[in-house]
């Protein structure tokens with residue numbers, strides 16, 4: 001076995017849509033989707049999920065539960081008497097997952113490792129459910145720190161994701177080698193989402209999103225437990241990133257873009273900015289204002305889905 005060798009993933013160009021590419025799956029007696037407490041023998045995944053067309057990911061379980069209830073209203077989803085939405089992943093307390101008609105609302109926690117586990121299991125779920133990969137769109141709706149003259153509350157639609165040193169791929173240590181998976185997103189979908197944001201009168205811009213492995217030093221904050229650089233170093237770094245078209249910084253887009261690109265699935269990342277990182281590090285905006293800002297990416301995605309479903 002080799003250690004430390006860097007290899008660019010072979011899957012660089014446009015991929016044929018496929019939720020999974022793993023011959024071992026077909027040989028398994030049962031596939032347990034451990035972290036979402038589902039499985040292809042314990043559950044009839046086809047019956048439960050074959051009509052899924054949109055999967056919406058967001059960090060917080062509470063926000064994704066609220067988003068699901070919002071979907072019930074906005075999609076005019078008919079609940080039978082006494083029926084209420086239930087967390088389909090309730091057998092595990094890692095993530096929450098709700099299904100409202102053709103839409104899944106699922107929480108992914110914070111950071112790439114948490115999202116990556118969930119993404120493998122969601123992709124396998126849709127595979128077992130026999131959904132059609134070219135008919136499914138994935139969204140990440142989240143929060144971020146803005147760079148440059150973006151007013152806090154602006155939604156950034158990611159044109160691409162880059163890592164903390166501006167490289168456009170996610171690195172995964174696999175079998176002793178570093179494999180680089182390109183983190184590309186769909187520009188056509190982005191253009192459609194920008195138009196929808198305009199119609200909804202929500203301020204949105206397109207730009208690169210820097211995805212880091214840490215909230216504090218990884219994002220050049222001065223307020224972590226440790227900090228070995230000066231305020232001038234921080235500003236120089238953030239301005240350099242901004243001059244290379246980085247509009248915002250968060251912690252999952254690289255994995256989201258890389259894994260959806262690898263599966264050939266249409267996807268977009270929409271994150272509201274909670275502060276201007278050129279002006280500060282701490283997030284101290286009042287709760288009610290922050291709540292309204294966090295609704296903005298959700299409103300764009302709901303409006304897009306409504307249009308796709310012919311509801312407007």
Ligand code: R2B
Pocket residue numbers: 059109110111142143144215250251252
């Ligand atoms: C945005 O917000 C979280 C950190 O506060 C992280 O999950 C992200 O990407």
Ligand code: URA
Pocket residue numbers: 143144145146215219249250251274
């Ligand atoms: N999320 C991040 O990762 N960074 C920020 O600055 C704000 C939200």
